[in-house]
Each structure stands twice: as C-alpha cells, then as structure tokens.
Amino acid sequence: MLELRxxxxxxxxxxxxxxxxxxxxAAGGDHETESTSDKETDIDDRYGDLDSRIxxxxxxxxxxxxxxxxxxxxxxxxxxxxxxxxxxxxxxxLTMISVFFLIIYMGSFMLMLLVLxxxxxxxxxxxxxxxxxxxxxxxxxxxxxxxxxxxxxxYFFYGETVADYFATFVQRExxxxxxxxxxxxxxxxxxxxxxxxxxxxxxxxxxxxxFYMFAWTHVTLLITVTQSHLVIQNLFEGMIWxxxxxxxxxxxxxxxYLFGFFFGRTPLIKLSPKKTWEGFIGGFFSTVVxxxxxxxxxxxxxxxxxxxxxxxxxxxxxxxxxxxxxFKLQSYSLPPFLKTVLRRExxxxxxxxxxxxxxxxxxxxxxxxxxFFASGFKRAFKIKDFANTIPGHGGxxxxxxxxxxxxxxxxxxxxxxxxxPNPSKVLQQLLVLQPEQQLxxxxxxxxxxxxxxxxxxxxxx
Amino acid sequence: MTELRQRAxxxxxxxxxxxxxxxxxxxxxxxxxxxxxxxxxAPLSASxxxxxxxLxxxxxxxxxxxxxxxxxxxxxLAMIAFFxxxxxxxxxxxxxxVMxxxxxxxxxxxxxxxxxxxxxxxxxxxxxxxxxxxxxxYFFYGETVTDYFFTxxxxxEPxxxxxxxxxxxxxxxxxxxxxxxxxxxxxxxxxxxFYMFGWTHVTLLIVVTQSHLVIHNLFEGMICxxxxxHVHMLLYNNNNKKAFHRTxxxxxxxxxxxxxxxxxxxxTRFxxxxxxxxxxxxxxYMFGFFFGRTPLIKLSPKKTWEGFIGGFFATVVxxLLLxxxxxxxxxxxxxxxxxxxxxxFTVDCEPSDLFRLQEYNIPEVIQSVIGVTxxxxxxxxxxxxxxxxxxxxxxxxxxFFASGFKRAFKIKDFANTIPGHGGxxxxxxxxxxxxxxxxxxxxxxxxxPNPSKLIQQFLTLRPDQQLHIFNTLRxxxxxxxxxxxxxxE
Numbered sequence: 001m002l003e004l005r006x007x008x009x010x011x012x013x014x015x016x017x018x019x020x021x022x023x024x025x026a027a028g029g030d031h032e033t034e035s036t037s038d039k040e041t042d043i044d045d046r047y048g049d050l051d052s053r054i055x056x057x058x059x060x061x062x063x064x065x066x067x068x069x070x071x072x073x074x075x076x077x078x079x080x081x082x083x084x085x086x087x088x089x090x091x092x093x094l095t096m097i098s099v100f101f102l103i104i105y106m107g108s109f110m111l112m113l114l115v116l117x118x119x120x121x122x123x124x125x126x127x128x129x130x131x132x133x134x135x136x137x138x139x140x141x142x143x144x145x146x147x148x149x150x151x152x153x154x155y156f157f158y159g160e161t162v163a164d165y166f167a168t169f170v171q172r173e174x175x176x177x178x179x180x181x182x183x184x185x186x187x188x189x190x191x192x193x194x195x196x197x198x199x200x201x202x203x204x205x206x207x208x209x210x211f212y213m214f215a216w217t218h219v220t221l222l223i224t225v226t227q228s229h230l231v232i233q234n235l236f237e238g239m240i241w242x243x244x245x246x247x248x249x250x251x252x253x254x255x256x257y258l259f260g261f262f263f264g265r266t267p268l269i270k271l272s273p274k275k276t277w278e279g280f281i282g283g284f285f286s287t288v289v290x291x292x293x294x295x296x297x298x299x300x301x302x303x304x305x306x307x308x309x310x311x312x313x314x315x316x317x318x319x320x321x322x323x324x325x326x327f328k329l330q331s332y333s334l335p336p337f338l339k340t341v342l343r344r345e346x347x348x349x350x351x352x353x354x355x356x357x358x359x360x361x362x363x364x365x366x367x368x369x370x371x372f373f374a375s376g377f378k379r380a381f382k383i384k385d386f387a388n389t390i391p392g393h394g395g396x397x398x399x400x401x402x403x404x405x406x407x408x409x410x411x412x413x414x415x416x417x418x419x420x421p422n423p424s425k426v427l428q429q430l431l432v433l434q435p436e437q438q439l440x441x442x443x444x445x446x447x448x449x450x451x452x453x454x455x456x457x458x459x460x461x
Numbered sequence: 462m463t464e465l466r467q468r469a470x471x472x473x474x475x476x477x478x479x480x481x482x483x484x485x486x487x488x489x490x491x492x493x494x495x496x497x498x499x500x501x502x503a504p505l506s507a508s509x510x511x512x513x514x515x516l517x518x519x520x521x522x523x524x525x526x527x528x529x530x531x532x533x534x535x536x537x538l539a540m541i542a543f544f545x546x547x548x549x550x551x552x553x554x555x556x557x558x559v560m561x562x563x564x565x566x567x568x569x570x571x572x573x574x575x576x577x578x579x580x581x582x583x584x585x586x587x588x589x590x591x592x593x594x595x596x597x598x599y600f601f602y603g604e605t606v607t608d609y610f611f612t613x614x615x616x617x618e619p620x621x622x623x624x625x626x627x628x629x630x631x632x633x634x635x636x637x638x639x640x641x642x643x644x645x646x647x648x649x650x651x652x653x654x655f656y657m658f659g660w661t662h663v664t665l666l667i668v669v670t671q672s673h674l675v676i677h678n679l680f681e682g683m684i685c686x687x688x689x690x691h692v693h694m695l696l697y698n699n700n701n702k703k704a705f706h707r708t709x710x711x712x713x714x715x716x717x718x719x720x721x722x723x724x725x726x727x728x729t730r731f732x733x734x735x736x737x738x739x740x741x742x743x744x745x746y747m748f749g750f751f752f753g754r755t756p757l758i759k760l761s762p763k764k765t766w767e768g769f770i771g772g773f774f775a776t777v778v779x780x781l782l783l784x785x786x787x788x789x790x791x792x793x794x795x796x797x798x799x800x801x802x803x804x805x806f807t808v809d810c811e812p813s814d815l816f817r818l819q820e821y822n823i824p825e826v827i828q829s830v831i832g833v834t835x836x837x838x839x840x841x842x843x844x845x846x847x848x849x850x851x852x853x854x855x856x857x858x859x860x861f862f863a864s865g866f867k868r869a870f871k872i873k874d875f876a877n878t879i880p881g882h883g884g885x886x887x888x889x890x891x892x893x894x895x896x897x898x899x900x901x902x903x904x905x906x907x908x909x910p911n912p913s914k915l916i917q918q919f920l921t922l923r924p925d926q927q928l929h930i931f932n933t934l935r936x937x938x939x940x941x942x943x944x945x946x947x948x949x950e
Contacts, residue, residue: 184904207865211866222662271643366636376655379651405636413629416628439938441916442935445930
C-alpha cells in the first residue's frame with residue numbers, strides 16, 4: 001500500500017477546494033432527517049441523542065494548510081489561493097513519488113516495513129474517527145484494547161507469513177519451531193484474552209458505546225490488516241505484482257483527474273460531484289496503456305520479477321531466479337484488423353503484459369468504487385479528511401482508499417490464474433507432520449515422481 | 462448446530478434484567494417499532510404468547526413461576542429429542558440443520574439492527590444483507606466441498622471449473638455486492654447505511670465463520686490408517702490409466718455404511734464440545750439454584766461463583782464419561798469420507814491411537830485415594846478435559862458478551878422463536894467461541910495438516926517444485942534417521 005500520490009482522481013471532500021458549505025448542507029440535511037425519524041420513540045433520545053448530538057457537534061478538521069512547511073508558504077505567497085493549493089499538492093506528490101522510488105531501491109524488507117507502518121497509521125486514523133464520533137475517549141480500556149487487537153491480528157498474520165517464507169530459517173531455531181507449531185493456538189489464546197478483557201470491561205452506562213467501538217475496531221481490522229497482508233503476500237510473489245497494481249491505481253487517479261480537469265462535463269456519481277464520465281473513461285484508457293508499458297519495462301529485470309526468498313546463507317532477502325514463463329518474451333500473432341494497422345504479423349510480448357491489462361482494467365473500473373466508499377464514509381461522519389498527516393492531501397487513508405480492493409483482487413487473481421498452492425507452505429506443513437506420516441508421504445511421493453519420470457529410480461543421493 | 466437446549470442459566474436473568482432495563486430507560490419506547498424487544502412486558506407473557514394452547518391449558522393451575530419452569534423444561538426435552546433425531550439422520554442432514562440455524566441467527570441479529578436504526582426503508586438494504594450472506598456462504602461451502610469431495614469434483618467438468626476458480630468467482634460476487642452498496646448510498650442516509658453495512662459484516666464474521674468451523678469439525682477426523690487408500694485413489698484417478706501395482710488395502714472392503722445408516726453418527730469432535738457447553742449451562746444453573754450465594758459478574762446478576770465452579774467440575778466429569786462412552790464405538794471416531802464407488806458417505810476406519818485404550822500411571826496422590834496404580838483410558842479423554850475446561854471457563858464469556866449486547870440495545874431476547882427460551886441466538890451464545898477453539902485445538906494438538914490434502918496440493922505444483930520439496934523432505938528424514946538405505950531405493 002505504497003500509494004502516496006497526488007490524489008487527483010479521488011478527491012471526495014479532500015483538499016481545500018471542497019467548499020465547506022456542502023458539508024454544512026449535508027450536515028443540516030442529515031441532522032433533520034435523523035431527528036425527525038426519532039420523533040416516535042423516546043428511547044432513542046438516549047441514543048438518538050448520541051447520534052444527532054454528534055452530527056452537529058463534530059468539529060470540522062482544520063484546513064490542511066496548517067501543516068504546510070513555512071518555506072513552501074513563503075515561496076508561494078505570491079500566487080492566488082487556488083494555484084497555491086495546486087502547487088502544494090504537486091510538490092507533495094513529487095516528494096511522495098521520490099520516497100516511493102527510494103524505498104523500492106532499498107529492497108523488499110524496507111517495503112514490508114513501509115507497508116506495516118502505513119497499516120498502523122491507517123488503523124490509527126480510522127479508530128480516531130470512531131473515538132470522535134462516539135466521544136469515547138474516556139471509555140475504560142478501550143484504546144488499549146483496540147491496539148491490543150491490532151497486535152493480535154498482526155501477530156497471527158505475520159506468523160503465518162514468516163512460517164511460510166522463512167521455513168528453512170525457522171527449522172533451525174528450536175524456540176521458533178515451538179511458536180510455529182502452535183501458532184494458531186497461541187494467536188487464538190491472545191485474541192481470547194482480549195475478548196475476555198472486553199467483556200470484563202463492560203460498564204453499566206456505556207454498553208452500547210462499547211459494543212459500537214468493538215465492532216468498529218473489528219471492521220477496521222478487517223479492512224486494513226487483511227489488505228496489508230495480502231499486499232505483502234503479493235510482494236513476496238514478485239515485486240512486479242506489487243508495483244504494477246499500485247502504480248496503475250495511482251496513474252488512474254492522476255489521469256482521471258487530468259482528463260476531468262480538461263474535458264470534464266458529465267457528472268459521474270452524486271456521491272463525488274467532481275468526478276466526471278470523461279475523466280473516468282479517459283483514465284481507463286490511459287491506465288491500460290500505462291500498465292502495458294510499465295509491465296513491459298519491469299519484466300526485464302530479475303529484481304522485480306523473481307519471488308522474494310529468504311536465503312539463510314546470506315541472511316537476507318534475495319530475488320534471483322529463473323524467470324518463469326510469464327516473463328519471457330513470446331510471439332503472439334495479431335488479429336487481422338490490427339495486422340493491417342500495424343503492418344506486422346506478430347508481436348513479441350511478455351505474457352505478463354496481458355495480465356497487466358486485466359489488472360489495469362480492474363484498477364480503473366472498480367478501484368474508484370473504493371474511493372466512493374470512502375467519500376460516502378466521510379460524508380456519513382461529517383469529516384473532510386481522514387486526518388491531517390500529509391499537507392494538501394489529508395490523511396494516509398485518503399491516499400489509499402482507491403487501493404482497498406486492489407490488493408485483494410491481485411491476490412485472488414494470482415491464486416486463481418497464475419499459480420497453485422505455495423510450495424514453501426506445502427513444505428512447511430509437511431515438516432510439521434509426525435515422522436511416521438512423513439515417511440508414508442515420502443514413499444507415496446517417490447512412487448509418484450518416478451512414475452512421472454521426474455525422479456530417476458537409480459539416482460542415489 | 463443442533464444445540465437446542467435449555468439455557469437454564471439464562472432464564473432467571475430475565476426478570477431482574479427487565480427491572481434494571483426499565484429503571485434505566487424510563488422511556489423505553491422502542492416497542493413501538495420493535496415489537497420483538499418486549500422490554501416492558503413481563504417475561505412470562507412473552508413466552509406464553511408462543512406456547513401452544515395445549516400447554517397453556519395443562520399448566521393453567523400452577524403458579525406463574527412453576528409454569529414458566531415447566532414450559533422451559535418441556536421445550537428443553539423437546540429440543541434434546543430433536544438433537545438426537547438429527548444426529549441419527551446423518552451428516553448431510555446435520556449440515557443442512559447447521560445452515561438453517563446459521564441463517565436464522567443471521568436474520569435475528571440483522572433484524573435487531575434494523576430495529577435499532579429504524580432502517581426498514583433504506584433502499585436495497587435487506588437485499589444486500591442477504592446477498593452478502595449468500596456470497597460468504599458460497600465461498601465457505603465451496604472451500605468445504607472442494608476439500609472433502611475432491612475426487613467427485615475432479616470428475617465433473619463444471620464442478621472442476623467452479624472449484625478451480627472458486628476464489629475468483631466468490632470475490633467477484635462479493636465485489637458486485639460492494640459496488641451495489643456504493644451505488645445505493647442515498648444522500649440523507651449515509652450514516653445509517655454505513656452502520657448497517659458494518660453491522661452486516663460483523664454479523665457475518667461471527668455467525669458464518671463459526672458455523673463453518675462447526676461443519677469443519679463435523680467432517681474432520683484424525684488421520685486414519687486408510688490414508689494409503691485415499692491417496693492411492695487420488696493418484697490413480699490423476700494418472701487415470703497406469704495402475705499402481707498394489708491392490709487397495711484389504712480393510713476397506715465393505716463400507717460400513719452400506720448396512721448401516723443406523724449408527725453412522727458424525728464424530729466425537731462435533732458432539733463432545735457441544736454437549737459440554739450444554740452440560741455446563743445446565744449444571745451451572747443447578748448449582749447456582751441450590752447453592753448460589755456470591756454473584757459472579759455485574760453483567761449477569763444471577764450468575765454465581767458457586768454455579769460457575771460447580772458447573773466447571775461437573776462438566777469435566779461429564780466430558781470424561783461421554784468421551785469414554787463414545788470412543789468405544791467406531792462409528793463415532795472415524796472421519797466422514799466420500800466414497801466414490803458407492804457415491805455416499807462412509808464412516809469406517811481403523812481407529813487411531815487417540816481412540817485406543819492405553820494405560821496411564823496415576824500420580825502418587827490419587828493412588829492412595831483410589832487404590833489403583835494404573836488406569837485404562839482413551840487418550841481422547843485427556844483432550845476432553847481440555848475441551849470441557851474451555852467450555853466451562855471461557856464459554857460463559859460468550860454468554861456475557863450476548864448479555865451485554867442485549868442490554869446495550871435494550872432487548873430482552875434476540876427473538877421469540879422458541880417459547881420459554883427466546884431466539885436461536887440465545888441458545889447459541891455460549892457456543893460462539895467453542896467451535897473456533899475446537900478447530901484450533903484439533904489443528905494444533907491432535908493432528909497437523911491433513912496429509913491427503915497436502916498430497917493434493919503437491920500434485921498441483923510444477924515438477925521442479927515437486928522435486929525440490931521431495932529432496933528437502935528426503936534430507937529431513939535422513940537427518941532424523943528415518944530413512945534406511947533399503948527404503949531409500
């Protein structure tokens with residue numbers, strides 16, 4: 001989830017351009033609706049109070065320019081406010097892109113850490129919104145419990161990842177062996193401890209609030225943590241599976257914004273009034289072309305194409321391998337009409353480029369729905385941005401909302417179309433079995449391999 | 462989840478809860494739109510509303526307290542009888558029952574959500590909730606079917622395609638629902654819609670995953686020694702022509718079930734945990750009723766420490782006895798398998814070590830008390846102690862969670878399905894965590910990954926990957942000294 005980019009295409013109410021009056025209208029409208037629908041029940045005075053009080057009382061997030069460094073402010077003080085905003089966003093965009101490249105250069109491990117950091121920050125942002133909405137700062141235990149649950153779920157997922165990819169490393173260490181073998185049980189016990197603490201912390205007057213926060217935490221975990229782990233799994237499959245999808249989403253943002261800016265006329269969806277059909281379609285075509293080209297350029301390098309492995313001899317991550325079929329140039333014969341246009345019989349492509357078309361299509365057509373979801377969420381809870389982390393752009397979640405579904409899609413795509421089960425996982429599970437079972441399986445496999453001619457019967461190693 | 466039992470511990474909760482909730486919310490007017498909450502009605506009339514007339518008349522003489530007791534008692538016996546019948550009918554029926562219970566639980570919780578948020582008229586929302594339920598169920602059932610009916614699936618072409626791209630298809634279906642949700646956002650109702658979306662997802666997380674773990678427990682067994690046979694059949698089907706120069710092992714000749722739809726009951730893994738939770742409920746109630754003095758937790762004022770501890774010991778003993786009885790019968794301890802030839806389920810195997818009597822030395826302390834030096838037990842009974850302990854110590858937290866939930870949303874029962882007991886969720890709230898625990902426990906302590914499944918996965922790898930794994934396994938076994946030169950040839 002390295003998408004730290006100019007959020008041109010998925011603005012929602014982001015950036016200083018979104019007029020506050022819209023927020024005010026929405027606030028007023030919702031407030032009225034909710035209070036009128038409350039009228040038949042007094043019971044909701046207690047909780048309807050909560051909701052309607054919150055509607056009018058949520059403070060607006062201060063404008064993001066508060067965070068802009070003084071330097072920038074002075075340099076741009078001459079320009080009108082609209083262009084100033086444009087420049088701030090542009091500069092921040094370039095900064096984020098450069099940071100992205102730098103981290104790619106530094107390798108997979110740094111990327112993993114970056115993903116982890118982003119995940120924690122996103123979680124923090126969403127939970128903070130929940131606190132503000134429910135005014136639950138003073139609920140007993142709740143902050144602790146939320147972070148505890150985040151820790152548990154991360155422990156569970158990272159444990160599974162570590163066990164898979166570090167199988168050889170883990171075999172050597174005795175304590176790690178124990179942790180891996182009983183990993184699920186340990187994770188479950190940790191989660192249970194958190195669950196019991198939650199039940200014990202229920203306080204008489206605050207039941208509903210506490211349940212809301214509990215559910216809020218779990219849904220947030222579901223969204224942020226699972227997505228980030230799928231991203232890491234994609235990363236281990238090969239950096240290209242990480243880079244191409246993310247850059248497709250970014251490119252779609254930017255090009256949709258640009259097309260909308262220059263040609264935009266027909267509104268796309270009521271939820272985000274600044275999106276236009278021209279931007280959408282223009283963004284779609286440019287993203288497909290971009291994905292195609294990016295795939296072509298990245299497929300040449302082993303650094304991007306090979307699955308990330310941990311080699312115990314050098315104690316680091318290496319990406320060296322024989323590139324799979326997907327990344328070898330093949331000749332495709334063109335369909336007749338393209339033949340006449342391009343005046344060639346065949347074209348050499350990497351098969352991966354065909355897949356990249358599918359990925360880019362998803363990024364342009366379905367990815368924006370993640371953005372609409374986040375816009376709706378922000379309107380529902382009357383916030384302008386998720387947080388104020390990045391000047392000109394809002395919070396980290398604002399940058400990643402279009403990525404929500406992309407990571408899952410890429411993962412599902414890989415497991416369905418590209419490869420079968422993970423060999424290191426199969427190996428790791430084999431090594432966990434009882435010795436007698438291992439022996440049985442060994443004999444069966446041997447027979448099978450000899451049968452298929454993969455293994456020579458006379459080979460003695 | 463045929464656990465339809467008297468949640469006896471719950472019943473005495475009802476009156477004080479009512480009083481409390483009445484004093485807390487003087488204007489508990491939710492009943493206007495929430496006919497099911499019955500926050501202001503006496504518990505008795507609520508249950509009597511659904512009680513059949515017959516019972517009403519028969520019990521009209523007794524005082525209201527005893528009448529309630531009798532209604533609950535009769536319903537309890539009815540549910541237990543129902544449980545036995547379902548078990549008798551076999552695994553397929555159980556699966557269907559589990560699914561129905563799951564749907565009903567989902568419905569109950571979603572209805573509460575509707576009531577809380579007055580969201581009956583939100584566009585599309587009912588449709589979307591049921592649609593998401595369908596998607597998630599499709600995903601889970603597909604995985605289960607693919608795992609346990611592997612050979613059947615490989616044979617039929619449409620099923621094979623569905624199973625190969627199963628995840629992709631499920632994800633696509635889910636995405637369609639997600640997009641529909643986004644498109645259905647209506648200007649004035651954003652927050653409500655997001656609440657219901659979150660509510661639906663949390664409900665799915667709780668209800669559907671638990672029910673699928675239950676089904677998993679239902680089907681899973683341990684490693685039986687017909688592993689060879691199973692694998693042989695797999696490889697044979699895969700190669701399709703070349704026969705292995707072995708005949709199938711002799712002990713799988715006559716599938717047990719051909720004669721015997723009578724006894725084939727899905728196994729210990731399913732029945733023992735559920736019965737432990739049920740027993741804990743009943744025992745804790747009994748102990749609390751007779752000896753209860755010290756309150757346990759503010760959340761449920763009628764629970765007492767005496768009930769809790771008494772229930773704990775009684776459940777452990779019950780678990781020991783039950784597992785002893787069940788381990789003796791082959792039809793309880795074998796995994797359910799799909800037999801290609803007869804196209805039906807079979808439950809037949811050579812029981813594994815877990816279900817063979819072994820001798821244990823009794824520690825010194827107890828030796829003097831009982832006067833016996835060793836005792837014959839099934840290893841499974843040791844595990845059943847762990848299961849019973851969990852059921853008695855942590856299971857109740859599921860109940861407290863549900864109590865808190867009901868208080869938070871000012872409802873007395875989840876629904877009014879079962880007279881005297883409330884909704885289906887009321888019966889299953891202590892089971893929440895049990896199914897997950899059993900699953901994790903089995904996977905961690907009793908057996909590892911399923912070998913036949915591993916072999917299936919192995920067969921789908923590329924040849925160079927297969928070779929790599931094979932060599933690693935060989936060196937691993939050689940390190941352990943398991944491979945002799947003769948075997949290595």
